[in-house]
Amino acid sequence: xxxxxxxxxxxxxxxxxxxxxxxxxxxxxxxxxxxxxxxxxxxxxxxxxxxxxxxxxxxxxxxxxxxxxxxxxxxxxxxxxxxxxxxxxxxxxxxxxxxxxxxxxxxxxxxxxxxxxxxxxxxxxxxxxxxxxxxxxxxxxxxxxxxxxxxxxxxxxxxxxxxxxxxxxxxxxxxxxxxxxxxxxxxxxxxxxxxxxxxxxxxxxxxxxxxxxxxxxxxxxxxxxxxxxxxxxxxxxxxxxxxxxxxxxxxxxxxxxxxxxxxxxxxxxxxxxxxxxxxxxxxxxxxxxxxxxxxxxxxxxxxxxxxxxxxxxxxxxxxxxxxxxxxxxxxxxxxxxxxxxxxxxxxxxxxxxxxxxxxxxxxxxxxxxxxxxxxxxxxxxxxxxxxxxxxxxxxxxxxxx
Amino acid sequence: xxxxxxxxxxxxxxxxxxxxxxxxxxxxxxxxxxxxxxxxxxxxxxxxxxxxxxxxxxxxxxxxxxxxxxxxxxxxxxxxxxxxxxxxxxxxxxxxxxxxxxxxxxxxxxxxxxxxxxxxxxxxxxxxxxxxxxxxxxxxxxxxxxxxxxxxxxxxxxxxxxxxxxxxxxxxxxxxxxxxxxxxxxxxxxxxxxxxxxxxxxxxxxxxxxxxxxxxxxxxxxxxxxxxxxxxxxxxxxxxxxxxxxxxxxxxxxxxxxxxxxxxxxxxxxxxxxxxxxxxxxxxxxxxxxxxxxxxxxxxxxxxxxxxxxxxxxxxxxxxxxxxxxxxxxxxxxxxxxxxxxxxxxxxxxxxxxxxxxxxxxxxxxxxxxxxxxxxxxxxxxxxxxxxxxxxxxxxxxxxx
Numbered sequence: 053x054x055x056x057x058x059x060x061x062x063x064x065x066x067x068x069x070x071x072x073x074x075x076x077x078x079x080x081x082x083x084x085x086x087x088x089x090x091x092x093x094x095x096x097x098x099x100x101x102x103x104x105x106x107x108x109x110x111x112x113x114x115x116x117x118x119x120x121x122x123x124x125x126x127x128x129x130x131x132x133x134x135x136x137x138x139x140x141x142x143x144x145x146x147x148x149x150x151x152x153x154x155x156x157x158x159x160x161x162x163x164x165x166x167x168x169x170x171x172x173x174x175x176x177x178x179x180x181x182x183x184x185x186x187x188x189x190x191x192x193x194x195x196x197x198x199x200x201x202x203x204x205x206x207x208x209x210x211x212x213x214x215x216x217x218x219x220x221x222x223x224x225x226x227x228x229x230x231x232x233x234x235x236x237x238x239x240x241x242x243x244x245x246x247x248x249x250x251x252x253x254x255x256x257x258x259x260x261x262x263x264x265x266x267x268x269x270x271x272x273x274x275x276x277x278x279x280x281x282x283x284x285x286x287x288x289x290x291x292x293x294x295x296x297x298x299x300x301x302x303x304x305x306x307x308x309x310x311x312x313x314x315x316x317x318x319x320x321x322x323x324x325x326x327x328x329x330x331x332x333x334x335x336x337x338x339x340x341x342x343x344x345x346x347x348x349x350x351x352x353x354x355x356x357x358x359x360x361x362x363x364x365x366x367x368x369x370x371x372x373x374x375x376x377x378x379x380x381x382x383x384x385x386x387x388x389x390x391x392x393x394x395x396x397x398x399x400x401x402x403x404x405x406x407x408x409x410x411x412x413x414x415x416x417x418x419x420x421x422x423x424x425x426x427x428x429x430x431x432x433x434x435x436x437x438x439x440x441x442x443x444x445x446x447x448x449x450x451x452x453x
Numbered sequence: 454x455x456x457x458x459x460x461x462x463x464x465x466x467x468x469x470x471x472x473x474x475x476x477x478x479x480x481x482x483x484x485x486x487x488x489x490x491x492x493x494x495x496x497x498x499x500x501x502x503x504x505x506x507x508x509x510x511x512x513x514x515x516x517x518x519x520x521x522x523x524x525x526x527x528x529x530x531x532x533x534x535x536x537x538x539x540x541x542x543x544x545x546x547x548x549x550x551x552x553x554x555x556x557x558x559x560x561x562x563x564x565x566x567x568x569x570x571x572x573x574x575x576x577x578x579x580x581x582x583x584x585x586x587x588x589x590x591x592x593x594x595x596x597x598x599x600x601x602x603x604x605x606x607x608x609x610x611x612x613x614x615x616x617x618x619x620x621x622x623x624x625x626x627x628x629x630x631x632x633x634x635x636x637x638x639x640x641x642x643x644x645x646x647x648x649x650x651x652x653x654x655x656x657x658x659x660x661x662x663x664x665x666x667x668x669x670x671x672x673x674x675x676x677x678x679x680x681x682x683x684x685x686x687x688x689x690x691x692x693x694x695x696x697x698x699x700x701x702x703x704x705x706x707x708x709x710x711x712x713x714x715x716x717x718x719x720x721x722x723x724x725x726x727x728x729x730x731x732x733x734x735x736x737x738x739x740x741x742x743x744x745x746x747x748x749x750x751x752x753x754x755x756x757x758x759x760x761x762x763x764x765x766x767x768x769x770x771x772x773x774x775x776x777x778x779x780x781x782x783x784x785x786x787x788x789x790x791x792x793x794x795x796x797x798x799x800x801x802x803x804x805x806x807x808x809x810x811x812x813x814x815x816x817x818x819x820x821x822x823x824x825x826x827x828x829x830x831x832x833x834x835x836x837x838x839x840x841x842x843x844x845x846x847x848x849x850x851x852x853x854x
Binding site for chain 1: 505537538539540572575678679682756757765767776778786804841843845
């Protein structure tokens with residue numbers, strides 16, 4: 053049994069502390085250095101951006117998680133500078149961030165993971181990190197999860213935190229998390245970071261499998277503008293402080309709690325997308341394969357014509373059909389259908405345009421669902437996105453200065 | 454030797470007449486019915502949308518070109534209604550358009566090609582086409598090419614016409630063409646149509662090959678918003694009225710003239726894209742294969758972050774690198790480079806941000822070139838696009854009523 057906890061975050065599970073402080077990296081001030089620390093070495097799993105232009109912290113964290121045999125004590129994160137496209141120097145800086153954190157905590161540098169978000173192509177001032185870290189360490193506390201969640205924001209309109217509980221053989225485990233989305237008001241920021249903690253004890257292979265399973269239909273099922281950053285990463289730490297061991301038998305309730313947290317964070321990222329005014333769930337049914345369902349749903353979710361129509365409250369089902377037709381998946385026009393909310397506008401090759409006013413009324417809401425049936429098979433997939441507003445353009449067309 | 458002719462169009466080659474009249478299909482009036490007629494049956498080649506949701510006129514024209522053995526006398530086109538997603542009834546209407554045109558011209562229906570552009574999912578009123586066609590026939594004239602070019606517009610900001618001449622063994626042949634782009638001020642209109650004529654005599658297989666060769670690096674190398682319509686098509690008619698026969702020996706100058714016309718029309722479509730203020734040539738070099746170069750160039754050209762940055766005059770090279778990295782092609786960050794116009798901003802893994810002001814100055818122009826080197830091989834490709842403005846969102850978010 054899993055329940056979402058509104059108020060929770062990375063320090064809701066037992067044995068985790070966090071901090072968020074200002075190290076002076078952000079030009080306009082504000083907190084920009086976050087620490088998440090487990091009392092004991094935690095089992096760690098991670099997924100990284102598939103972008104081939106990988107930022108220095110991605111390179112370093114990937115190495116560390118391998119070298120440390122999947123154990124981690126801490127995650128150190130800065131906002132305000134992505135440390136991406138910064139060459140060998142950038143890698144040294146990311147290594148130095150982990151080494152300095154490790155020195156203060158008294159663990160090995162390999163047991164520290166690092167992430168950065170902010171401007172690409174600008175050197176990260178390691179002296180500011182070095183002088184900010186002692187303050188972060190002093191601030192570490194169980195009640196500082198929200199401070200950490202705020203310190204990783206760039207121009208996100210709100211911090212994103214979530215937690216969930218599961219009862220396993222009568223004992224409780226907790227999963228907590230925090231995330232940032234793509235703010236972009238200062239251009240060149242487009243990073244999705246998420247950090248998830250649990251007090252369950254989970255063997256490394258099982259933790260890896262759980263994270264991959266859940267990321268696929270949460271963080272990998274959202275899109276704001278189809279972009280994939282140089283810095284995207286999701287870290288998951290399991291420190292076992294609850295004393296509850298997860299095995300194949302208790303995998304399902306653990307994954308359900310993990311999925312609840314990741315989905316809540318993922319939807320928070322979409323709701324906080326640049327210029328977003330609506331959350332849109334795009335469901336594709338009747339696909340030949342699950343991959344084709346996902347591919348069509350992503351194509352629809354990234355279509356500027358679909359996103360602008362939804363922004364304008366226009367039940368423009370022809371655009372949904374046109375994108376499904378060009379998505380590179382099996383599609384049968386004469387067996388296809390489109391529904392906006394509960395209202396069918398096209399079915400078996402025939403339009404039902406008389407239903408358009410009802411669909412337009414539905415589109416005036418904030419939480420929108422659209423469904424496209426491809427008319428071929430029985431597989432389906434849901435992807436979440438936001439609408440495309442003139443505000444998105446204004447945000448992203450601003451010059452960096 | 455090929456020269457672009459500014460004033461020419463589909464009736465510049467010998468033996469073609471055209472007309473553009475109002476048949477009352479467009480709700481707000483204006484000409485909406487175009488005819489292009491060759492004095493004699495012309496060899497015909499065509500390329501159609503790859504969208505699996507194909508509009509009725511696409512289905513009918515594809516059939517006709519096959520049944521008539523690659524011969525055509527006329528092209529009939531309406532704007533104001535796409536006759537797409539209209540079921541079997543829509544196919545009957547498209548057939549009726551060709552039959553009525555054929556009856557008036559005294560040829561077989563199979564020798565008439567048909568195209569439509571406008572709102573999806575709305576029935577095309579065949580009675581209006583039927584009563585408009587006699588007027589179109591009466592208006593047919595050598596000097597009515599521009600009238601035809603205007604009659605196929607939906608919300609294009611300007612008509613698109615071009616022609617070019619080639620001298621072959623001392624004799625001249627002419628290629629002329631007209632096109633419409635994606636207007637979209639009335640939503641659900643996103644069709645690219647182009648009609649090209651020549652007075653050269655070209656065997657069917659050679660004409661097919663020429664059209665495919667040229668379309669690949671003209672119409673298929675442009676993108677406004679990554680969308681592909683249900684109605685897209687390019688028709689090419691060669692009527693031989695010049696008396697000049699094209700064979701393998703004279704293929705090159707013929708194709709050069711054809712490319713000049715198609716490129717001019719294609720760039721006109723991009724310049725007239727919804728909300729466009731800049732024409733952007735995206736060149737990708739250093740790719741492992743030509744396909745990968747094209748794939749990366751399309752990804753960059755369709756990136757909303759790249760398009761908004763260019764709109765805002767922001768030399769945001771990090772976005773270009775980030776898209777190249779996520780484009781699904783071979784990419785080496787440490788050997789990659791980015792130039793905006795002639796200004797290098799990133800090279801061999803190192804940023805040259807001190808050049809940003811010069812690049813920003815360049816981006817204040819209207820014709821922009823950006824180059825991304827993938828650092829892998831030696832293949833390259835160029836794709837043309839426009840910037841993404843708040844006006845695009847306003848145009849496409851309007852409700853259809």
